[in-house]
Amino acid sequence: MTRNEITTPDGLDRTHHSIQLNTVATVIAVDEHHRALLMRRHRWIVDTIGLESPGGIVDLDEEPLNCARRELLEETGFEIDELTLVADLEPMPSLVRTRHLVYLGSNPRQVAMPSDAEEAAQLLWIPLEETTALLAKGMLLGSGTAVGMLAAAALFKGEPTTQSPGQQFVALPESH
Template sequence: MSVEGGRASVWTIHGERVIDDSRRAVLSVADVELPDGVRFEQYVLRVPPAAMVAVLDDNERVLMIWRHRFIAQRWVWELPGGYLDPDEDPMACAAREVEEETGWRPQHMQHLVAFQPMIGTIDQHNVVYLARGATYVGSTPDINEATRIGWIPLSDVRQHMADGSIIGAGSACGLLALLVLKSEGEL
């Protein structure tokens, strides 16, 4: 907490009422008071944590899935990943999701980056792992998850972001973290 002019800069929550509570999200309205005394209602969405993986091969290509996102009404490249089951280890979830969605089993996983996608409205911890290599296990990817699987050259990632074919927060955070590691010579 920081203090300026004798006032704390912390918002006060006077209450929160649930609007909808489903398997994958809780939508509520919070009664919020700003440090200057202004009060308003803020929508809050609480979503289970998610984990994903940037699988990088020896040729500096990233394993991605091509899928349609109906809310944005567009086809996009995304890193494989998904919601954690209750009490599931994030790294185990991330590895499971890669295999289910792509048919590849990630190897040599390590933490890459963690983020909140919309910290002012959504409470959802996300973590992205880096896997150096993967083994094809021959399982058929779920048709509901991806139309196709692709190994995208890391050198093409910025262009995919510029043309709008990579727009998801998790994919963007993970791929930008990879580009930083590459620029610092740590890949």
């Protein structure tokens, strides 16, 4: 935490604390049934089990879009052709600076096993129509996941889809 001496726009001098964190990129990958690929995880800092989109910290000199692709592959074993930026946000601008970039893509395909077993946890396909209920229950962890799911639900609403099988665990290929 950094202590800052600032002058507000109305000329008031004051002390304000701040925290600077790295940029984060996250992905909402949506299948043909309008389900998002999320991870069921325990986050110790808030002692909560919930659902989270694949993503992570953008490395120094890494493009955020490349980070989003890398994290999707590492954490899930899935790739996606096109990703579109749907949100560029600062989740806590009063105290913390940590830019979050949320990407949306459709038609993900599994090409490998997750290479980061700790990060992958359980992979689930979650129907987009469950977004608001999951958000109200506190099940969507992190602002990137919440904003991304809301954006995906809004963008795909009313589009034709094949019959959705509902929530479903991802069957991972057997490792050799």
